[in-house]
Amino acid sequence: MMTRANKPFKTHSNICLPLMARNEADLLVEVDKLVNAKPDIIEWRVDYFDDFETIDLMTDLVNKITPKLNNIPLLVTLRTKREGGKADISDSLYVQLIEQYATHLIIDFLDIQFHSVKNHEGLLTLLKHQQIILVISYHDFTKTLSKEEMMKLLKEMQHYYPSSVYKLAQMPRDFEDVLNVMSVSYEVGKEETVIMIAMGELGKVTRVLTKQLNSWLTFVSLDALSAPGQMTIEQAKELLSQFK
Numbered sequence: 001m002m003t004r005a006n007k008p009f010k011t012h013s014n015i016c017l018p019l020m021a022r023n024e025a026d027l028l029v030e031v032d033k034l035v036n037a038k039p040d041i042i043e044w045r046v047d048y049f050d051d052f053e054t055i056d057l058m059t060d061l062v063n064k065i066t067p068k069l070n071n072i073p074l075l076v077t078l079r080t081k082r083e084g085g086k087a088d089i090s091d092s093l094y095v096q097l098i099e100q101y102a103t104h105l106i107i108d109f110l111d112i113q114f115h116s117v118k119n120h121e122g123l124l125t126l127l128k129h130q131q132i133i134l135v136i137s138y139h140d141f142t143k144t145l146s147k148e149e150m151m152k153l154l155k156e157m158q159h160y161y162p163s164s165v166y167k168l169a170q171m172p173r174d175f176e177d178v179l180n181v182m183s184v185s186y187e188v189g190k191e192e193t194v195i196m197i198a199m200g201e202l203g204k205v206t207r208v209l210t211k212q213l214n215s216w217l218t219f220v221s222l223d224a225l226s227a228p229g230q231m232t233i234e235q236a237k238e239l240l241s242q243f244k
């Protein structure tokens with residue numbers, strides 16, 4: 001997998017920092033802070049941004065922050081309330097915004113919530129013609145699917161969105177849930193690019209053993225967490241170097 005700047009990605013242990021500013025002034029300051037911390041990818045969580053529905057402004061801002069990124073690839077994520085994010089919008093508005101982001105924003109990655117788009121033919125066709133790498137995602141902040149359900153979901157994701165990154169972030173209720181996430185990550189990650197996260201304290205190990213679990217990327221924090229269980233970027237760099 002290559003970035004827009006034609007730089008190949010590491011096959012595992014990539015580190016991603018989230019950008020969670022509410023307005024343009026904060027966004028521009030935060031980008032510099034994140035770039036200084038040297039992550040492999042920056043995720044702009046646009047659901048934290050007040051004006052994520054204003055496409056002209058979003059396009060403008062991507063163009064403004066891109067030169068500041070030092071070639072660090074940008075992932076854009078619009079996380080809806082139903083999947084644990086801030087955007088309180090319907091699935092149809094979600095699809096509409098994703099279509100507009102995919103058409104107008106010059107970015108490396110776009111997160112697509114699988115259950116909010118499912119088999120939306122129009123979107124599928126449009127995305128096929130874009131150069132963006134898709135991160136097909138599923139989140140549950142209350143529980144974890146069984147191993148069989150996870151395998152089935154990942155298969156379905158691959159069917160509709162081949163050659164993408166597949167991400168499952170779920171809350172474990174006990175360590176057996178964590179083991180199931182790890183086992184699916186290890187198996188499916190041999191063939192596909194996956195990010196398999198068990199959230200919270202219980203699941204932290206899934207954010208550290210990314211190489212062993214064939215998991216492509218780990219989400220970390222600088223100041224504010226974008227999900228429970230994230231480590232700071234310094235902790236992640238240290239721990240990933242211990243478990244390489």
Ligand SMILES: O=C1C[C@@](O)(C(=O)O)C[C@@H](O)[C@@H]1O
Nearest residue numbers: 018077169197199219226227
């Ligand atoms: O999907 C994910 C994973 C995540 O929820 C986590 O658990 O680290 C953090 C989010 O910012 C990101 O979009």
